[in-house]
Amino acid sequence: MAWRLDIAVQTPAHAALGDLLSYASPIPLVPGTLVRVPLGRREVLGVVWNPPVPLDNAEPDMALKPVGAALDALAPLGEAWRDLAAFAARYYQRSIGEIALAALPPQLRDLSGTQLARRLKRKTAAGPVAETAEAAHPVALSAEQTAALARIEAGEAGTFLLVGSTGSGKTEVYLRCVADLLAADPGAQALVMVPEINLTPQLEARFKARFGDDAVVSLHSGMTNPQRLASWLAAHSGAARIVLGTRMAVFASMPGLKLVVVDEEHDPSYKQQEGARYSARDLAVWRGQREGAKVILGSATPSLESWHQSRPAEGEDPGGRYVRLAMPSRIGAGELPTVRLVDMNLQPPKTVISGALLDAIGQRIGRGEQSMVFLNRRGYAPVLACADCGWKSECPHCSAYRVFHKIDRTLRCHHCGFTERVPRACPSCGNPDIAPVGRGTERLEEHLAELFAAVRRPDGSAVPGPVRIARIDADSTRKQGALESQLAAVHSGEVDVLVGTQMIAKGHDFRRITLVAAVNPDGALFSSDFRAPERLFSLLMQSAGRAGRDAAYLAAQGATAEMWIQTHHAQHPLFSALRKHDYTAFARQQLEERAAAGMPPFAFQALLRADARTQEAAQAFLNAASAAAEALEGADRVVRYPAVPLAIQRVANVERAQMLIESPSRAALQRLLAQWQPLLHALRRTPEGKGVIRWLVDVDPHSI
Known part of the structure; x- marks a missing residue:
């Protein structure tokens, strides 16, 4: 007897092949078994999803491709795991196969049954956990x-x-x-x-x-x-x-x-x-x-x-x-760090590090303590510019600037990866004096090295050797083992000042850091994204948490832990809550504002995004999708906002637009999205879908 098996394979939702594909098998494989199956001209890995069905009970004209090898040396994936993948696919509007197969190790796709059995023999049984x-x-x-x-x-x-x-x-x-x-x-x-x-x-x-x-x-x-x-x-x-x-x-x-x-x-x-x-x-x-x-x-x-x-x-x-x-x-008995605000409106123009903060860091260097300076922007400068003609280092493929990286003299787009050597002169007018504008962690590291060229101990004696400044960001930790090496140097006391992005702001247990400084956090205060204040408060509070973690060390040094924040908006309520380490007050105020505005967690959202060759094509697809949703059951309980370009609307020569969908009911939003999926597939084949490269639904988006 032959059996029909419903198998999940890794086909994106846009392939419109359905969640599961049916194959024929001479044996009734149990759900969760990994198998190899033909898909087009390829053989791919799949997961048997449902109980086998005798082909006698299937449609008589159903012509099914046969299942290939079964990786039966591996125990089947359990029902609970399959339920998790199915729920994720359903809730986040993807295919079961896309979720399930992406969750498996890539090497499983290439191993034969014999190779897999050999790996399984190496360690198959759990022993008691030994007490160390x-x-x-x-x-x-x-x-x-x-x-x-x-x-x-x-x-x-x-x-x-x-x-x-x-x-x-x-x-x-x-x-x-x-x-x-x-x-x-x-x-x-x-x-x-x-x-x-x-x-x-x-x-x-x-x-x-x-x-x-x-x-x-x-x-x-x-x-x-x-x-x-x-x-x-x-x-x-x-x-x-x-x-x-x-x-x-x-x-x-x-x-x-x-x-x-x-x-x-x-x-x-x-x-x-x-x-x-x-x-x-x-x-x-x-x-x-x-x-x-x-x-x-x-x-x-x-x-x-x-x-x-x-x-x-x-x-x-x-x-x-x-x-x-x-x-x-x-x-x-450790104390949370004292939060000190520096009003940058009272500082001389173009001040990077205020005099008071410089003194505080210098005192800690003199006492052999460590400081951490946080700037959430990597590179040397966010843009290179010409003062004569106004040229800026725009990316030719994105609606964004290429960042200047001085360490290798390159201009690098952080969105599409396009990289070029820094030109000798302005490409537009030939002016040789093109200059960096703004500041990233690379430039901050260089600036601090200049400022602390001569630091003295409290007794007036000079600190031997140059101040040891380390930088940890995505650029400095690209090589394997680089991050571990730099963190080890910090922990062993070989670093005086640690400069970095949010990579250093959370989770690390630095025992000798007694001062943390946020150089320029104001950008998130007035962002169009309603979650930006929440993210900023978390980031600053987590950053503050790197200071003074070892009470015994503080006592031995006779030091106090401090968090310094340089801002042009020192009276902002966010900083008031931060000074008191009062997350409860901050959360209460934010939730009151969101409740009044009908924003999450008091509403539920999804984004429909379209990538196309032109902005007009992307928005035409989204507008057609909105019109199609009008006739769906429960559409009156879901608000569809007009299509708009993304903040960075072009990346790698692809135009991007999005439409926000919102409802006070999670169930109503999910019902509409489920009905919408087949209509979105169909739209790709209409004139409104011409020029659209891809579309996706983002449920519970974190950034709008």
Whole structure:
């Protein structure tokens, strides 16, 4: 007897092939089995999705292609994992195959059954988690840590919002939760997520120190394909008890999953910005509910969505979807840094670093302490310009400027990657005096080196050798191992001043930094994006949290921790809340404004984006899509705003436009999007779709 198998393959939603493709098989393979199937002229990897159906019961004229080899050496992907992929596809308006296959290690697509079986033999069984020396002598918990841990472990599965100030010991709570879980359940697994790759090494080191190397694996895009496959297989087989990873790890196959930790849950990096635009944080919560696992969302500055969903853990019924747990105090009697505002309106024109801030940094260099200077713009200068004719270093392929990188004398577009050598003279008028305008981390590093050429200790003696300034940003950490090397230099005290972008502002446990400075954060105060103030407050509060993390070191130095902010808007309410480290007041004010304006979390949004050869074609497609939606059921409950160009409307010679869709009801928005999909596919084949290269739906967008 032959069987019909419904198989998920990696076809984008725009291929309009449907979610699942049907194939014929001589044997009834169980759902979750990986198979190779023909697709056009290729053979691709697929996942058997539904129970097999005897072909006798199928349509008599159905001609199905046969299934190729089955990778039956690998245990089938579980029902809970398939439910997660199906939910993500449905909610984020993608095909099941696109979600499911993208979540699997790329190397699985190329391995034969024999090769896969050989890799599986290397490590197939989970052993007991060995107690390491550190685990035998863990640090003592504070009263706040003890209370949070007890509340998490006392109840049934649920979602907990752990609101802990920077340096309050959230990571130790994660470690204790994992340790207690693994000790109580020999088959249990824990998933611990961080927003960015650069935070993985230090967290991995802490978990391996506590649980041993064999119990912990990592999953992130910075790993090689063989490394990712080995980690995924260890998680899938249960050999890895703990999986650490970035947003992709939310799809790790973990049959024993009992605990999910999302550290820095507010971070926008948890939202995928290419392909299937899912939120790993939101999927982690959904997965925990589906699999009966506890979920801990940790942050010093929670997202306003999570804050709104949570209620304090008072009594048996906290009254919110999430239980809110507070850890406002730093461990070890440490104090949060004093926030000092420098009104740049009172400084001489073109001042980069105020005199007071220079003195404060210089004093710390003299005492052998470390400072961190934060500027969220990499490169030497954002633009190169000619004063004679007004030429600027525009990218020929994007509606943006190319950034000047002095270290290799290039002009580089940070959107499409187009790079050229810096011209010897102005390409427009021939003026040889073209100059950088503005400032990035490269230029700030150079400027600080000039300013601190001669620093003296408190006793008046000169500091031996030049001031040691290090820069950490996406440019300085491109080479493998560069980030780890630079972080090690900071931790060992080989750096006096650390300059960087947001890469250094969060998650790092720098013990000797006593001063943090934000040089120019004003840009986000008046952004058109309603989430910009929330992101800025989080970034500054996280940056402040890098200072004064070691109370004993501060006491020994006789120093205080400080956060300096240079701004032209010192009276802004955001800075008032920041000076008091009062996230609650900031959140209350922001939520009141959003409620009055009908913005998330009091409304639900999606973006329909179109990329086309011309802006007119992109907007024509969006306008036609809006007109088509008018006749759909429930369209009266969903607002469709006019199509507009993106802020950077042209990237790599492709014009981009978008249309915002909004509703006070998540269900109403989802119903409309589901009905809309076939109409959008059909529009591509009409005159309104001419010139459109691609379109996508972004549900719950983080940036508008």
